Amino acid sequence: MTRYLIIGATSAIAQASIRPLASKAAHFTLVAKSPDKLAIVAADLMTRGATVETHLFDASHPETIAPLVANLLANGVAYDHVLVAHGILLPQVECEQSLERTQEMWTVNTTSIILFLTAILPFFKKQRHGHIAVISSVAGDRGRANLATYGASKAALDTFLEGYRLGLIPFHVGVLTIKPGYVETPMIAHLAPSPLTRSAEQVGHRIAHDLEQQKTGTVYVPRFWSVIMWVVRWLPEGIFRRLPV
Amino acid sequence: MHKLYPCWGRYKQATPANVFAPVWQTDPAPTIALPRLAYGCGRSYGDVCLNDGGAIINTSSFKHILAFNEETGVLRCESGLTLAEVLAFSVPRGWFLLVTPGTKFVTVGGAIANDVHGKNHHRAGTFGRHVSCFELLRSNNERLLCSPSENKDLFSGTIGGLGLTGIITWAEIQLKKITGPFIEQTNQRFSSLEEFFGLSAAADLSDEYTVAWLDSTAPRSQLGRGIFMSGNHVATTMDQKPVHAPISVPVPFDLPDFVLNPLSIRAFNAVFFHKEKRQTHTFLTHYEPFFYPLDRLTDWNRLYGKRGFLQYQCVLPTDAAVTGLRELLMRIRDGKLHSFLSVLKVFGSLASPGMLSFPRAGATIALDVPYTGPDLIKALHDLDQLVLHYGGRLYPAKDAHMLPETFRTCYPQWKSFSTFVDPGHSSDFWRRVTSFI
Numbered sequence: 001m002t003r004y005l006i007i008g009a010t011s012a013i014a015q016a017s018i019r020p021l022a023s024k025a026a027h028f029t030l031v032a033k034s035p036d037k038l039a040i041v042a043a044d045l046m047t048r049g050a051t052v053e054t055h056l057f058d059a060s061h062p063e064t065i066a067p068l069v070a071n072l073l074a075n076g077v078a079y080d081h082v083l084v085a086h087g088i089l090l091p092q093v094e095c096e097q098s099l100e101r102t103q104e105m106w107t108v109n110t111t112s113i114i115l116f117l118t119a120i121l122p123f124f125k126k127q128r129h130g131h132i133a134v135i136s137s138v139a140g141d142r143g144r145a146n147l148a149t150y151g152a153s154k155a156a157l158d159t160f161l162e163g164y165r166l167g168l169i170p171f172h173v174g175v176l177t178i179k180p181g182y183v184e185t186p187m188i189a190h191l192a193p194s195p196l197t198r199s200a201e202q203v204g205h206r207i208a209h210d211l212e213q214q215k216t217g218t219v220y221v222p223r224f225w226s227v228i229m230w231v232v233r234w235l236p237e238g239i240f241r242r243l244p245v
Numbered sequence: 246m247h248k249l250y251p252c253w254g255r256y257k258q259a260t261p262a263n264v265f266a267p268v269w270q271t272d273p274a275p276t277i278a279l280p281r282l283a284y285g286c287g288r289s290y291g292d293v294c295l296n297d298g299g300a301i302i303n304t305s306s307f308k309h310i311l312a313f314n315e316e317t318g319v320l321r322c323e324s325g326l327t328l329a330e331v332l333a334f335s336v337p338r339g340w341f342l343l344v345t346p347g348t349k350f351v352t353v354g355g356a357i358a359n360d361v362h363g364k365n366h367h368r369a370g371t372f373g374r375h376v377s378c379f380e381l382l383r384s385n386n387e388r389l390l391c392s393p394s395e396n397k398d399l400f401s402g403t404i405g406g407l408g409l410t411g412i413i414t415w416a417e418i419q420l421k422k423i424t425g426p427f428i429e430q431t432n433q434r435f436s437s438l439e440e441f442f443g444l445s446a447a448a449d450l451s452d453e454y455t456v457a458w459l460d461s462t463a464p465r466s467q468l469g470r471g472i473f474m475s476g477n478h479v480a481t482t483m484d485q486k487p488v489h490a491p492i493s494v495p496v497p498f499d500l501p502d503f504v505l506n507p508l509s510i511r512a513f514n515a516v517f518f519h520k521e522k523r524q525t526h527t528f529l530t531h532y533e534p535f536f537y538p539l540d541r542l543t544d545w546n547r548l549y550g551k552r553g554f555l556q557y558q559c560v561l562p563t564d565a566a567v568t569g570l571r572e573l574l575m576r577i578r579d580g581k582l583h584s585f586l587s588v589l590k591v592f593g594s595l596a597s598p599g600m601l602s603f604p605r606a607g608a609t610i611a612l613d614v615p616y617t618g619p620d621l622i623k624a625l626h627d628l629d630q631l632v633l634h635y636g637g638r639l640y641p642a643k644d645a646h647m648l649p650e651t652f653r654t655c656y657p658q659w660k661s662f663s664t665f666v667d668p669g670h671s672s673d674f675w676r677r678v679t680s681f682i
Contacts, residue, residue: 012268012306037269044309048334186268 005029005072005079007057007116008086010037012185013135015044016204017083021211022048029072029079031055032086059086059112060104069119078127081211082120084113084134087153089187095149102149109153114160121164124173131214132168133176133207134161138220140179141229142240158218165216174216178207181225198222250301253546254290255553256616257645259297259673266303270323270414274386275300280671281384283412285325285352289359290556291645292673293407299671302412304354310334311415318420319377324354324413329540331420340420341478341532343375347588349537354413359642360405360599362592364454364476364536370595371604372418373404379416384669388414393598402665405599407641409666409675424480428454428535431475431527434518438469438570442608445591448475454535460518461577461587461612462511468574471589472521476535499547505615510583539586549615555645557582557625558603558611560592561637566608569635573610576631580624584612600662603640611643622646641674652678 002025008014009030018028022045030045032038035056042052057068073079087109095102113134124130139147140154158177165175182188182197206221220226232240250261265275275281282296283304307325314320318340322331328342329349335341346361355361360373369375378392381399389411391400403410431452435441441457448455452475459471539545546554561569570589577584587610594606614621629639629651638655639647653659663679 036271040269040271040309040311043311047310047313186266189266 001025001027002081003027003029003077003079005031005082007031007082007084008059008135009054010034010041011085011087011135012187012200013180013183013203013207014083014085015041016200017085017207017211018045018204019048020205020208022050024049026050028052029055031057031068031072033058059108062107062112062115065112065115065119069116069123073120073123078130080130082130082132083211084116084132086112087135087137087187089150091190092146092148092150105149106153109150110156113157117160117164121168124168125171128172131174131176131211131216133178133211135178135180135207136161138179138181138225138229142232174214176210176215177218178210178221179218179225179229180221181228250284250295250303251287252291252294252645253288254555254616254645255546255549255551256555257292257295257553257673259292259295261296261301262298263300264303265300266306268306270307270309270325270380270382274382274384274412275302281669282672283324283354283358283408285355286327286350288348288351288355290554290643291641292677293359293642293644294355295673296671297673304352304412307354307414313338318422319417320420321415321417322353323415324357324379325352327352328356335420336423336426336532339423341423343419343421344369344372345536346372347537348540350540353416353418354408357404357413357416358406358408360597360602361642362604364456364590366595366604367449367455367591367593368453370593371405371597371599371602373597373599373602374595375419376404376598377417377419379403380414381411382414383411384667399665401598401600402662403599404597405601405603406662406665407601407674408672409670411667411670423478425478426532427479428476428530428532429479429527430530430535431525432521433473433475433525434470434521435473436467436470438567438574441469441471441473441589442567442591444473448473449591449593453477455590457589458517459574459587459589459610460514461574461582461584462507462514463518463578465575465578468578469571470518471587472518476530479529499551501550505549505585507581507583510585513585549613552616554613554615555621555625556611556613556643557628558609558640558643559628559632559637560603560605560607560609560640561632561635562605562607565635565637566591569631569637570608570610573628573631576628577612580627582612582614582621582624582628584614587612600658600665601641601656603638603642605638607637611640626651641678644674647678649678649681 006014006018010032028045028050030038038054042054045052088105090101090105136157137154139151140158143151161177168175180203182194183203184197184199203221210219262279277300279300281300281302284294284301285304287294304325307323309323311321328351345363356372357376360371362371381389381391389396435444454476457471457473463470589610591608592604592606625646633654
């Protein structure tokens, strides 16, 4: 029986990633904000043979993380896989106009995840096995004017995960940073379509595969983004600022 | 700017003014004054899935399976799930679709809205026959459970109702028990329509799935030649090694218009006919190439280039089938309406619960025709007159050309159907065929 802990289980990418993993040999602990949506996701996984339990969690309230983790990991429950998949994308204009919205995005995307990973750390160090994956974004690889706040929220996560990953090596726990590009989900519904966009199903299949393989380090999904972002990171600022991005 | 929402044939084009992509089927209906239409995979050949200047509601996020009964094979799922996804779930569990069209890349909602049919119509009727209930979301945000006993007029209106009665959010369908994914297929060459009808009469008694590929470009002397294909599910033993599920080959760009022309199509047809060297040939195959031969080529509609193509499908009643088909084929040949994919089948008499359902007892022919200009449309209108003369009708799900008068004659029940059309829903097709009002 493989035990999965999925934070942000109702997100489009999370659903597309865990659906291929559903089977009679899988147990899912799904954590998300809305009980109705959790019920729909749970029913789908159960018809595919998996056993499922659900827990409520609102990432904009980080004070609920400690009790959540205590509840999930009490009584020596061991998870083989953790996937952290929640996040929000607010247009930069909205961030600039509202300190509250900026604060909210930062709390959900970065603070809540760093706190959650810190809270589960002692349990995984004791468990001495397992795999932790976090969905970041290509947006964290370089700051852009129209994505400054969102990009930073992911960049902070990426750097934290680099250290977190190294710290867990002696404990045989693998940590994976997943960087999707443009994925056709509600998150980018307001953006113009791009030939680089992929469906949640396509991205989810790749992520499911990476989870099964227990990949560690950083992966771009689809893989071609690693080349694009390598170029983007390398470009001197004098050139980058002239690009229409 | 929105991603494109085209139809499969691409002869007809449309640009929606607004696009909604609800994530959860529990989301409320959008509040917008423009007429709206649900869009699944966009595999309708003509304009039943287009809504120029209106609102498109993309249902492709509606992909959850809500329940499945392993004993009875009853599946309840959201309407955006494709038949491919249903099969990926059900086949390993020993269940198949009771009715499937020639592509699995259509949504459950689309299959209901077009009341699709398949190679086993003579045994199982249309897709709508195996739908026990569904939820319909109307534009005023009303959710109605529709079944043969509840909201039964809307149930009947929505099956084959082309998306005009509302949005199907989820549906319950009956699947069919199978013992394995393989099919025993038999191919037989025939050289005349009489021979086709003879083969069909015999095969329909013994075989679950029957269809014929027809060479519509054959020389006059060999008019009505083709290959008759029949199949049945089989349980295979370990030592039989059939053709396995194929890899897909994408058509990455639109072919230039000249590639599919009368000469190349005629040549292709001749090769395809003569490839079947033996008179009769039985072999084992996986269900994929048997049911979905074109699905291997993703975006095969690009073979027709930017000009696009139309699909012409009609049914002729049993008593007029041989004569009518012969005249139809001669007109097609003489009019140089060259099709490289023409399909012929005898429909059974199982009635569909759908108000606007297309199949009826008789023979149906479907052909792809590249769009070559307004003369083609005129030629198709002439064919329509022939079909009407023989008491037949056309299939709205594939139509991109029929005149309002033709639609009215084919479907006299259109008037009572229109009372169930949601005032907030419309499509290019509906506006086209009701433009006389």
